Amino acid sequence: MIExxxxxxxxxxxxILSHSTTAGSYGIDSPMYRNADGCYALPGSLIKGxxxxxxxxxxxxxxxxxxxxxxxxxxxxxxxxEAELPDIRPRRGRLQFDDFVSDTPDSQxxxxxxxIDPDLGAVNHGMLQVMxxxxxxxxxxxxxxxVSFITSNExxxxxxxxxxxIGLRWINGLGSNRSVGFGNLISVEIDCKxxxxxxxxxTSADEPTxxxxxxxxxxxxxxxxxxxxxxxxxxxxxIIPGNVIKGCLAEQWRKLVDQDxxxxxxxxxxxxxxxLLSNFDKIRFTHAxxxxxxxxxxxxxxxxxxxxxxxRLYDIAMHDNAIAITIDEFDDNNDKKLKLRMxxxxxxDWKDFSDTEQAFGWETPELSLTTELRVRTSIDSVKRKxxxxxxxxxxxxxxxxxxxxxxxxxxxxxxxxxxxxVAGQLQGLxxxxxxxxxxxxxxxxxxxxHSYKRxxxxxxxxxxxxxxxxxxxxxxxPAILCxxxxxxxxxxxxxxxxxxxxxxxxxxxxxxxxxHYFAAQSLAGGFYLHRRFRTDDKSTYYxxxxxxxxxxxxxxxxxxxxxxxxxxxxxxxxxLPGWAKERYATQGSPGExxxxxxxxxxxxxxEIAVNLQHSIDAxxxxxxxxIKSLVD
Numbered sequence: 001m002i003e004x005x006x007x008x009x010x011x012x013x014x015x016i017l018s019h020s021t022t023a024g025s026y027g028i029d030s031p032m033y034r035n036a037d038g039c040y041a042l043p044g045s046l047i048k049g050x051x052x053x054x055x056x057x058x059x060x061x062x063x064x065x066x067x068x069x070x071x072x073x074x075x076x077x078x079x080x081x082e083a084e085l086p087d088i089r090p091r092r093g094r095l096q097f098d099d100f101v102s103d104t105p106d107s108q109x110x111x112x113x114x115x116i117d118p119d120l121g122a123v124n125h126g127m128l129q130v131m132x133x134x135x136x137x138x139x140x141x142x143x144x145x146x147v148s149f150i151t152s153n154e155x156x157x158x159x160x161x162x163x164x165x166i167g168l169r170w171i172n173g174l175g176s177n178r179s180v181g182f183g184n185l186i187s188v189e190i191d192c193k194x195x196x197x198x199x200x201x202x203t204s205a206d207e208p209t210x211x212x213x214x215x216x217x218x219x220x221x222x223x224x225x226x227x228x229x230x231x232x233x234x235x236x237x238x239i240i241p242g243n244v245i246k247g248c249l250a251e252q253w254r255k256l257v258d259q260d261x262x263x264x265x266x267x268x269x270x271x272x273x274x275x276l277l278s279n280f281d282k283i284r285f286t287h288a289x290x291x292x293x294x295x296x297x298x299x300x301x302x303x304x305x306x307x308x309x310x311x312r313l314y315d316i317a318m319h320d321n322a323i324a325i326t327i328d329e330f331d332d333n334n335d336k337k338l339k340l341r342m343x344x345x346x347x348x349d350w351k352d353f354s355d356t357e358q359a360f361g362w363e364t365p366e367l368s369l370t371t372e373l374r375v376r377t378s379i380d381s382v383k384r385k386x387x388x389x390x391x392x393x394x395x396x397x398x399x400x401x402x403x404x405x406x407x408x409x410x411x412x413x414x415x416x417x418x419x420x421x422v423a424g425q426l427q428g429l430x431x432x433x434x435x436x437x438x439x440x441x442x443x444x445x446x447x448x449x450h451s452y453k454r455x456x457x458x459x460x461x462x463x464x465x466x467x468x469x470x471x472x473x474x475x476x477x478p479a480i481l482c483x484x485x486x487x488x489x490x491x492x493x494x495x496x497x498x499x500x501x502x503x504x505x506x507x508x509x510x511x512x513x514x515x516h517y518f519a520a521q522s523l524a525g526g527f528y529l530h531r532r533f534r535t536d537d538k539s540t541y542y543x544x545x546x547x548x549x550x551x552x553x554x555x556x557x558x559x560x561x562x563x564x565x566x567x568x569x570x571x572x573x574x575x576l577p578g579w580a581k582e583r584y585a586t587q588g589s590p591g592e593x594x595x596x597x598x599x600x601x602x603x604x605x606x607e608i609a610v611n612l613q614h615s616i617d618a619x620x621x622x623x624x625x626x627i628k629s630l631v632d
Contacts, residue, residue: 001256004157005148007191018042018175030131036398046095051337055167056172068163081198104290106134150255198501210411211451216404221372221396222442232392242285242604246425248434276425282412287477287604288404298405299361300458303474304518305552315616317472320516323624368396405455462611467560474551479606480599483579484545506577511561519551570610573601
């Protein structure tokens with residue numbers, strides 16, 4: 001297998017306009033798109049859409065001599081709610097597109113347009129549009145980008161290169177207002193570069209350890225969509241979940257061996273990675289958390305037990321009752337100190353999270369993650385305008401200045417020799433980086449970090465019980481714990497507390513008892529998750545009930561096995577409770593099968609921190625009063 005990268009140079013004739021969704025300078029209604037570095041660019045999605053349209057049109061007109069597989073190259077369109085289950089499974093395209101960036105100096109021209117009233121023959125009131133046109137009419141600008149793909153041999157790569165070149169030359173223009181002469185495509189130049197031996201036999205890992213760390217560096221903005229609030233709006237998570245990393249790697253592996261994307265990894269034919277094939281489902285990828293580049297420190301999700309009182313942070317994890325905290329306040333009028341008794345504010349009431357984000361390693365005062373909004377639409381190829389009802393927006397994370405830290409856990413593979421072989425073969429796959437990350441199909445570099453220079457968490461965990469003989473567990477990623485089928489919309493805190501107590505007793509086989517908790521819950525579901533994973537009952541909709549990251553549980557020992565379980569959970573994540581294993585068991589597979597329940601610890605869910613050694617103090621005994629009347 002070889003990887004082909006086509007370095008493409010597109011020369012366009014001005015004026016050129018590819019709409020940006022960010023605000024332009026004063027007086028500009030339609031600004032030209034700029035990338036995160038401030039350079040004028042044509043989005044990769046625009047090039048992809050226009051090339052797909054051109055190649056499909058050419059195949060329709062000259063199928064005898066030009067017959068590329070459009071769906072295999074560009075992916076299968078999804079979203080049909082009436083489709084049967086096999087049709088909803090994603091079929092991702094082979095081609096990957098970068099943004100096309102211009103290095104041609106601009107002349108900063110603005111163009112105005114008006115709309116004429118057909119009856120009066122005069123300008124319609126308020127119908128004046130000012131467009132940013134960096135290049136004047138007939139002025140030429142070059143845009144450089146890349147299209148990459150994996151293929152089996154040089155002959156097929158050369159054929160596809162020619163098909164792409166023909167498709168690009170069939171395009172008459174790019175961007176907005178093409179019907180009035182904007183963005184005429186003058187020339188296309190392609191420089192081909194091949195990387196061979198992608199399927200070379202991998203050597204053993206440098207260290208036969210049970211785990212190693214990953215540093216993931218996305219090369220462009222990406223979108224890992226969180227739970228959608230609307231069908232056409234996709235907001236990105238700032239973390240990269242373990243199942244996204246694992247799925248991206250599996251899809252990349254299928255392309256490397258040139259086999260059907262519908263196949264499970266265990267069914268692939270790769271003689272050089274037989275050990276990895278048979279053990280891939282046992283490997284655990286943790287969620288990748290962002291941190292400033294080269295910090296080598298993974299952030300921590302702040303516990304929900306942290307509260308604010310007069311802009312000061314306290315951790316009240318050990319309090320199972322409502323409290324009021326006494327603070328000193330200076331009275332300017334009387335020139336003396338006052339002691340005020342105030343109710344603490346929990347995170348749900350906060351307006352500003354920056355102090356906590358910085359304290360737990362998510363950002364620094366000088367550097368924070370930024371987002372970029374891109375609005376896209378499907379173009380009606382007959383009418384040459386936006387297709388009605390096909391508008392959608394993606395909020396993407398701009399990775400500039402950040403790295404994402406994850407880890408790989410191989411301890412479920414018990415044989416040390418087998419584990420070493422799997423580690424070596426896995427690291428060989430990861431050496432190629434990640435292709436197709438998230439909805440934007442972003443490429444990312446991957447660095448493997450071994451035990452002698454491991455990534456450290458912002459705050460260490462301590463598996464020894466506290467002086468009060470308890471363990472304070474803080475969820476770092478979502479987890480399935482309480483049983484939603486024991487509750488309904490009328491359930492109160494007593495039922496929720498009982499369900500959490502039952503869950504901890506279940507996963508510990510009665511070795512641990514929950515004292516109290518600070519938790520938040522959310523539902524994960526929707527059309528796609530239901531049709532993709534809940535194959536046992538397509539007629540009835542049941543979302544997954546997740547306990548959110550940051551949730552805190554104070555646990556007490558019941559018998560001597562408790563310490564062993566705490567150690568195991570900290571290292572490998574929380575298992576599913578018994579009710580979930582039974583509920584999600586399908587087609588003879590156990591409930592912890594990723595095909596039917598994605599929220600398992602092998603996918604990075606259920607990660608915990610124990611007795612966090614953070615620097616936020618608990619309120620001292622004289623600083624608070626217990627208000628039992630609020631909870632009795």
